[in-house]
Amino acid sequence: MGTQIIGEITEESVKSQQVKSQKIELSGSQALLDALIIEGVDTIFGYPGGAIMPIYDALYDYSDRLNHILVRHEQGGIHAGQGYARTSGKVGVVFATSGPGATNLVTGLADAQIDSTPLVCITGQVFAHLLGTDAFQETDVINITTPVTKWNYQVTDATEIPEVIAKAFYIAKSGRPGPVLIDITKNAQLQKFNYQGYTPCNHIRSYRPKPIVRTQYIQEAAELINSAKKPFIIWGQGVILGSAEQEFKTFVEKSGIPAAWTVLGAGAIPTDHPQNVGMLGMHGNYGPNVLTNECDVLIAIGMRFDDRVTGRLDKYAKQAKVIHLDIDPSEIDKNVKTTVPVWGDCKETLPLLTAVVDEKKHTDWLNKFNDYTQKEYDAVIHAELNPETPEMTMGEVIKQLNEITNGEAVIVTDVGQHQMVTCRYAKLNKTRSNVTSGGLGTMGFALPAAIGAKFGTPERDVVAIIGDGGFQMTLQELGTVMQSKVDIKIIILNNHFLGMVRQWQELFNDRRYSFVDIESPDFVAVAAAYGIAGKSISDRAGLPSALKQMMATKGAFLLEVVVTRENNVFPMVPQGCSVSEIRLK
């Protein structure tokens, strides 16, 4: 097939060509790739197949401008797209073929939907005339993905492509971000049409991504905050998604209010910030949980009151007036009744609020958090970070890692005990440093997400911390690490158990360990088979040097750390309990 190379099509060149009223004939596939370039896409994670072959054929001519990373499974591709989006702040782009290729995206779409990650996924589809005939590799991808996408659309005619892709990017990144899937039938990929150029979208008439800020609510919120004795800020990923870290920091510092974070909000202000009082939720810190039920004004910023944060709702912050800043109106009053709703982009609302709140220092109240921190340190943290047990704990590995990275690395975690321990103890100096599957809790997320995270921020160190269970769910992506020479550091915290489920079985099911005992391959040998350097340690004395060796190695490195088998993550708010019933043991 003689594909004509049409040269770099930029907005300007298209415009000038239109002025000259020259007709540019492009295939749907070429129009798609042009659109990606104009949208500033540099990296695509994908896997080819029959129904997306015309796009891959066109990609052959664009490979100097678009870096396509061949993954080993479409789930790996979409998690990589998520990792890329989370560290870069850009839209992650994923290609997959029809049928099984598309259905393999579903877990990642659900993950991106619940964690508000901007993605544009392109799936190939059978020819339009075959739709509905159970053709080879045909699945009804649009209907399968409707509940797990912010928007999806099926293209059956190439002329639709420029406008649909423009909408896809706009919808994915604007307002509360989310995943978009565009399903393109093979005929539309092949079809040549008169290309009119690509215009990015910045408006859809039925779509209001940013609510109009009502100053009345800003005023009411400020009055509550200014008269509060024990105000408490809880923040989530909205601060990061809105690129409002600086605005947030200014607000926190002027108001003098203690602030705690959800798992996805971690890093929006540094771990060491004096007003950062720690993590919320089931395995969060002692003070933030207990004092949620003691504060008088609760200021929730860009977070959605997930049940893992609130515990039992009818005993959650009942004494407090609640101010909720969120861009998504459907989040207001969804779980927690709000006294003052501040709809809007926190990049806009926070400065407005900062301007009208009084400059204060809530020293006594902040000290109360510090007292709880001390209690937690004595009861839990000290033993976790400085254990006297013969085996290592997960916490001490993170502590040692902090000393080497000094909080500068991007930390990617999977799901389970290691995730909670890492979120609790990892030092984060910068925003967009914590990549994890929060809402969906997708085991197998970390390895592919770390690959994407590295492409999203190539200049930073990326460390993936993964359990022995989760690693085995997507370890095929070591092939991607090998082929694309991805410089990521992988730490497997191996306790030979599916640890979080084991912990629950120990605490709530009388230690009836039902299918949580998991055997693993020789991880270092597996890495070696992919040409990846590795090491396994079980001895505390070797930990610092092993971590140093890992970080100093050029290219990927896998470090298995054998940790104590039956360690529990504490504190813990047991399911169905109030946040003030948090257990230290």
Add this chain to the structure above:
Amino acid sequence: MENQQEKQEFNITVYTENQIGLLSRIAIIFTRRKINIDSLNTSPSEIESIHRFNIVITESEDVVRKLCRQIEKQVEVLKAYYHTNEDVIWQEMALYKVSTDIIAEKVSVERLLRENGARAVVIRKDYTVFETTGHREETDNLISILQPYGLIEFVRSARVAIIKDSEGFNSKLREFERLEPGEDVIENEFLNNADTIFTM
């Protein structure tokens, strides 16, 4: 649980773009919470290119409010409102098919029609089709009247409802459409060409 509200019938009115797949996107918002849709009607609105859904469910107001916000969040939804039965004027239409012989023999058709606000749509030798429009009790009532005479077939339409207090958003919608006319639906035009295309 505190704030346990009574369930009652709510009429949800959704103004949308006319887009393929939107019905399923809206239906999912109910089904994921395991809520049954009592009645669903889609139709054009008074404004060309703006579509309208009328959905009836039985739920507490708190839940209905959350559902409406999640519906409104969909990209192609312009606005979602909910109203109690008191806030709307609503009608449902029903058709009834009965044997003409039996009807002619046993009841006065004229009386039947008069007393039930019904009309005969078709009268044939073998059967007669009646139509009535009204609230649920009225259409139900005619079923029970006709049942003894061998009701052959019955069907009732979805509810259509007009909001009593709707002038405000009508003018908003008109202005909205004037400023930015809606787009056409793009359907699959290739389904009938299957025989003429060679594919691999």
